[in-house]
Amino acid sequence: MVQFPQEFLERIQAILPAHLNLDDFVRISGEPLRPAIRVNTLKIPVTDFVALMAPKGWRLDPIPWCAEGFWLEREDSEGQLGNTPEHLAGLFYIQEASSMMPPQALFHLCAVPDRVLDVASAPGSKTTQIAARMGNQGLLIANEYSSSRLRGLHANLQRMGVHNTALTHFDGRQLGPVLIEQFDAILLDAPCSGEGTIRKDPDAMKNWSMASIEAIAEVQKGLIESAFAALKPGGVLVYSTCTLLGEENQAVCHHLKQQYPDQVAFESLAELFDGAEQALTEEGFLHIWPQIYDSEGFFVAALRKTGSVQTEISPSRKARFPFVPCPRSLASEVEAYLADTLGLTLPQGGSLMQRDKEIWWFPNGLTELTDKVRFNRLGTKLVEQHKHGFKPQHQAAVTLPLSLSRAVALDREQARHYLMGRDVAMNNPGAKGEVVVYWQDQALGLAKWVGNKLKNSLPRDLVRDNVGK
Structure with missing residues (x-):
């Protein structure tokens, strides 16, 4: 059984809704999470994926808030889910069910955003979900403060076939003052104490204290203001x-509304x-026990900005921009x-840019x-120029x-062998040059x-x- 600090249980007891009880909370916290995928x-369309996995004995129970x-x-x-060819080909993302709710809320209230910001993106579950809901159209900026998580x-993003996204690497509290009123929709999945993750991480409460929660809440207030x-x-x-606990949730939202009472609407x-x-709170938020x-x-909380606010503008945090528009002939x-060579088509709604011998x-x-x-x-790196032509990029x-x-x-x-880095034997007399290889109608690489x-x-x-079979 999970061991909770007594002070934590007392605080949970004080805020539990009347239709819930503490015993059920403690009991389910000791049970393993149901695996979930998106x-x-x-x-691939959802119906095609369900049909594809049925022969493998995958039983898929729909999550109510995410189609x-x-x-x-x-x-x-017997094989790890992350090592299945379907996962490596980007047909699905392993994602906890509750984690799917924030992007759904975003599009529930802003159906067709053209420019979106994801303030704290890694490892990418919600970012790739947003990109899919955007249909790879428009522009999605994915920010991540941790440099060690940017590569993952x-x-x-590549595995899931996302091409409308660019990455930034900042403390999210610095973004607002340099990107004032640039986005139609923003997701702030804030860093937090992780009390809700106890079912997959028994050590989540190991260093729990109200002092640490209060410190995290101050960071969250700075992030939501930005x-x-x-x-x-x-x-x-x-x-x-x-x-x-409410200190990291409702209180952070109320802090923003106190700052801008006439511009924040719940x-x-x-x-x-x-x-x-x-799970509904009196404000209309979702508190998922x-x-x-x-x-x-x-x-999950949704807030609408009803008017401009005064924000101190910070100097731009830019570096030298090494790209120039690609000449029309090139x-x-x-x-x-x-x-003609690879069967790849450039997406609509974009432009080609050049950096030295690279085309993006x-x-x-x-x-x-x-x-x-x-x-x-x-952007997406397309090719590098060579004296004999172009070298395509993964x-x-x-x-x-x-x-x-x-x-x-x-x-x-063959797809398994390719994903394990092996060459693939194939008799095709006279064939030469670079090609894209695919499996289940999905490109795996070059x-x-x-x-x-x-x-x-x-x-x-x-x-x-x-790679699993």
Whole structure:
């Protein structure tokens, strides 16, 4: 049984809704979480994914608040879920059910945002969910303060086929003053004490104290003020945590409303999904106790900005911008090479940019922000120029729309070998040059014909030693 500090239990008892009790909270906190996944609709429709996995004995129980989300039971449970070919191909993301709720709230209240900010993005579950809901259109800025988590975030974005996203690396409290009123919608999934994660992390409460919670709450207040400054009037800010006490949840939202009483409106999430009323607070927030939906503990609030606020503008945090617009003739060459040789099509709503010998694709609206903030990773690297032509890049292969007629199909066993970094034997006399290889209609990466085999071009940091069958 999970051991909770007595002070924590007393505080939980004091704020539990009348229809819940402490014994049920303690009991379910000691039970393991149900595994959950979210289908990546950038790559496969939900119905097709369900049909694809049925022969493997995957039983998928729909999550009420996310049409792409499912609780999962597997008959093939001997292999790690993250090492399945379907996961490595980006067909789904392993994501706790409650974690799917904040992006759903964002789009519930802002149906078609053109420019979105995710303030604390890594490892990328909510970022990739937002990108999928945007249909890879518009511009999504994903910020992450932890430098050690940026690479994993970028890898997840590539795996899921996201190309409308650029990464920044800042303390989120610095973003608002340099990106004032730039975004239609903002998600702030704030760093928190993690009280709601006890079911997957028994040590989550190990160093719990009210002093640490109060310190974290001060950081959260700074983050929500900054996020609000970056939000356009009329836009929606969703604030969420995976913690339970009000100091990190309701109190942070009320702090912002006290700062700007005439510009902050609490939006009710009562209609987000059937059954939401079981977690609804008097403000219209969702306080997810783990026993309500058999999930992690979570908190989700939606706030609308009803007018501009005075914000002290900070100097731009930009670096030298090394890109220039790609000359039209070169852009035409690159576009033709990608289409004719690899079967890759450039997305609509973007532009080609050049940095030395590299050619990149940028989503619309990105260059408008480069004089305001320094980007860590931006755009999609398409090719590098060489004296004999172009060298294609992995991220182009896995994120651009692909014509299968010009790519090479792999069967399941060949796909496993490719994802493990191995060359693939294949008899195709006379074949030469770079190709995109795919499985289940999804690009896995690049390879090059060498004799009777496809020489593997998968980046070393993406190679897996043991891909499941």
